[in-house]
Amino acid sequence: xxxxxxxxxxxxxxxxxxxxxxxxxxxxxxxxxxxxxxxxxxxxxxxxxxxxxxxxxxxxxxxxxxxxxxxxxxxxxxxxxxxxxxxxxxxxxxxxxxxxxxxxxxxxxxxxxxxxxxxxxxxxxxxxxxxxxxxxxxxxxxxxxxxxxxxxxxxxxxxxxxxxxxxxxxxxxxxxxxxxxxxxxxxxxxxxxxxxxxxxxxxxxxxxxxxxxxxxxxxxxxxxxxxxxxxxxxxxxxxxxxxxxxxxxxxxxxxxxxxxxxxxxxxxxxxxxxxxxxxxxxxxxxxxxxxxxxxxxxxxxxxxxxxxxxxxxxxxxxxxxxxxxxxxxxxxxxxxxxxxxx
Amino acid sequence: xxxxxxxxxxxxxxxxxxxxxxxxxxxxxxxxxxxxxxxxxxxxxxxxxxxxxxxxxxxxxxxxxxxxxxxxxxxxxxxxxxxxxxxxxxxxxxxxxxxxxxxxxxxxxxxxxxxxxxxxxxxxxxxxxxxxxxxxxxxxxxxxxxxxxxxxxxxxxxxxxxxxxxxxxxxxxxxxxxxxxxxxxxxxxxxxxxxxxxxxxxxxxxxxxxxxxxxxxxxxxxxxxxxxxxxxxxxxxxxxxxxxxxxxxxxxxxxxxxxxxxxxxxxxxxxxxxxxxxxxxxxxxxxxxxxxxxxxxxxxxxxxxxxxxxxxxxxxxxxxxxxxxxxx
Numbered sequence: 001x002x003x004x005x006x007x008x009x010x011x012x013x014x015x016x017x018x019x020x021x022x023x024x025x026x027x028x029x030x031x032x033x034x035x036x037x038x039x040x041x042x043x044x045x046x047x048x049x050x051x052x053x054x055x056x057x058x059x060x061x062x063x064x065x066x067x068x069x070x071x072x073x074x075x076x077x078x079x080x081x082x083x084x085x086x087x088x089x090x091x092x093x094x095x096x097x098x099x100x101x102x103x104x105x106x107x108x109x110x111x112x113x114x115x116x117x118x119x120x121x122x123x124x125x126x127x128x129x130x131x132x133x134x135x136x137x138x139x140x141x142x143x144x145x146x147x148x149x150x151x152x153x154x155x156x157x158x159x160x161x162x163x164x165x166x167x168x169x170x171x172x173x174x175x176x177x178x179x180x181x182x183x184x185x186x187x188x189x190x191x192x193x194x195x196x197x198x199x200x201x202x203x204x205x206x207x208x209x210x211x212x213x214x215x216x217x218x219x220x221x222x223x224x225x226x227x228x229x230x231x232x233x234x235x236x237x238x239x240x241x242x243x244x245x246x247x248x249x250x251x252x253x254x255x256x257x258x259x260x261x262x263x264x265x266x267x268x269x270x271x272x273x274x275x276x277x278x279x280x281x282x283x284x285x286x287x288x289x290x291x292x293x294x295x296x297x298x299x300x301x302x303x304x305x306x307x308x309x310x311x312x313x314x315x316x317x318x319x320x321x322x323x324x325x326x327x328x329x330x331x332x333x334x335x336x337x338x339x340x341x342x
Numbered sequence: 343x344x345x346x347x348x349x350x351x352x353x354x355x356x357x358x359x360x361x362x363x364x365x366x367x368x369x370x371x372x373x374x375x376x377x378x379x380x381x382x383x384x385x386x387x388x389x390x391x392x393x394x395x396x397x398x399x400x401x402x403x404x405x406x407x408x409x410x411x412x413x414x415x416x417x418x419x420x421x422x423x424x425x426x427x428x429x430x431x432x433x434x435x436x437x438x439x440x441x442x443x444x445x446x447x448x449x450x451x452x453x454x455x456x457x458x459x460x461x462x463x464x465x466x467x468x469x470x471x472x473x474x475x476x477x478x479x480x481x482x483x484x485x486x487x488x489x490x491x492x493x494x495x496x497x498x499x500x501x502x503x504x505x506x507x508x509x510x511x512x513x514x515x516x517x518x519x520x521x522x523x524x525x526x527x528x529x530x531x532x533x534x535x536x537x538x539x540x541x542x543x544x545x546x547x548x549x550x551x552x553x554x555x556x557x558x559x560x561x562x563x564x565x566x567x568x569x570x571x572x573x574x575x576x577x578x579x580x581x582x583x584x585x586x587x588x589x590x591x592x593x594x595x596x597x598x599x600x601x602x603x604x605x606x607x608x609x610x611x612x613x614x615x616x617x618x619x620x621x622x623x624x625x626x627x628x629x630x631x632x633x634x635x636x637x638x639x640x641x642x643x644x645x646x647x648x649x650x651x652x653x654x655x656x657x658x659x660x661x662x663x664x665x666x667x668x669x670x
Binding site: 136220 | 442444445446468469470471472474486487488489491593594621622629630632633634636637638639644646650656657658659660661662663664665666667669670
């Protein structure tokens with residue numbers, strides 16, 4: 001009897017964990033789940049927060065580099081306002097973390113998109129790290145419960161899937177198809193058969209990569225001097241947004257120096273601030289916007305004319321002269337009276 | 343026999359289900375809440391000349407195929423008109439209101455004597471935007487951010503109404519001996535009810551200390567006697583009610599209750615209006631503070647930025663900063 005109760009409890013505990021209404025769901029949505037070799041496809045990393053309000057996350061995606069090759073990462077139109085660690089590839093993993101002040105509470109919130117090329121036939125997957133952190137906007141950084149929906153992909157030989165190649169790539173927007181759930185499913189890593197050399201050209205990229213002819217949004221460059229950054233040297237901070245392909249990189253130019261790659265915060269080379277500072281935000285499509293600040297003239301040796309001080313000084317001198325005149329007049333008057341009396 | 347088995351089965355599952363819901367409720371009990379309504383008005387019934395041809399809406403503008411058509415211009419052309427977002431809500435009377443876009447200050451506004459505010463913002467084209475609204479009182483305390491995400495198409499008009507900004511809260515001390523009083527005050531909606539909550543960090547339980555009425559200026563004050571509390575760490579926060587509905591939750595403030603022979607360490611330097619996570623001391627939590635914290639990523643020797651005192655600057659500290667964000 002006790003065994004039965006324990007068994008029932010376990011069964012229902014598992015059932016109810018899956019039925020957790022408050023858990024966020026993080027999932028991957030692909031433009032296509034059945035791919036041909038050399039086909040370029042886009043994968044969106046999305047979140048449904050249910051009723052939670054998520055303001056920070058730290059996660060990674062892993063993929064099998066025998067089957068897939070990462071082409072590009074798009075950060076445009078993301079729910080993330082500030083990247084703590086912008087999505088970057090290390091080996092066969094993409095690491096990323098970021099914050100959204102005030103939090104995000106909604107469905108199909110895109111964190112970023114990645115463009116992959118299918119390399120070899122077989123079945124493979126892109127998986128979200130189960131140790132990811134999704135933190136609630138509660139002031140205590142409470143970890144939210146979340147469910148993961150990984151992405152299972154089937155790659156077929158180009159010749160075997162010619163009909164599929166001719167079909168337009170569907171689901172170009174961010175509408176969430178029911179994600180392909182590979183939870184607890186063993187990935188069948190079939191030995192890939194190489195039929196043809198991998199073609200890295202991204203001829204069909206346009207199908208999955210929205211056209212971006214718009215410059216990044218206007219942004220502010222701020223100059224700061226804080227002991228906690230760059231040993232108290234003058235630095236600049238900046239953060240631009242691009243709603244299409246996303247910001248790819250920044251460049252900074254000081255005076256007549258050439259533009260060079262930079263990240264915020266950036267410690268200035270010329271600490272006297274006499275050079276104009278330009279910051280260029282470049283999106284993934286190559287569109288850019290330049291914002292400028294300075295130069296700031298800080299020259300302590302240069303005399304500073306303060307007209308208020310001059311006027312007050314002159315008034316004081318006039319006042320002293322009037323007093324002196326009055327004193328001398330009175331003294332002369334007394335002297336004259338004395339002489340008259342004599 | 344079958345019925346008995348089914349009964350056991352059903353009872354067990356029901357108990358587990360109730361326990362599961364209970365734990366979920368505990369996790370999310372302190373989340374800030376807000377109420378908002380997004381009305382999307384198609385271009386052909388928004389009362390505006392979106393395409394600049396002098397004709398407004400369906401059926402006056404022949405480009406409109408129906409009142410629900412979202413393109414007032416010629417359908418063969420891409421619509422590149424600027425979008426408009428209209429935000430309307432209620433907050434603390436005569437408060438300075440900051441409207442943020444993607445975490446950066448976009449525009450300032452001011453609430454009237456009753457706390458009402460509205461603002462139209464132009465100049466957006468397309469994309470998903472995160473807007474936030476926060477209020478600042480006379481004593482520089484700020485409310486939680488109220489966030490809403492909108493997806494804008496070119497030339498669209500989006501109305502966001504019933505944005506209720508959360509109340510503020512501050513306390514006279516952050517550490518007291520058991521039995522001493524704590525003065526709690528703050529601002530909320532004018533002449534509304536504010537519930538003050540106390541959460542025990544140890545067991546995550548919480549209770550309502552009192553429900554207070556704010557005055558015309560939205561001010562409330564409450565003196566809290568700690569004689570019935572056990573030693574330990576607590577969190578205080580308040581919720582604003584409007585017609586018995588919770589419309590906003592304040593930020594949290596930490597309170598430490600000591601036993602009588604403990605020495606109070608830091609209350610002498612306690613500033614009840616100090617902005618948490620303001621690393622450069624300029625009164626704001628913004629990109630500068632974010633940059634400073636980022637500079638110390640994974641550092642173990644930067645106590646000012648270790649907001650959760652776990653010995654390392656990591657994503658949890660950034661989460662606490664995002665919660666306390668004020669913009670510049």
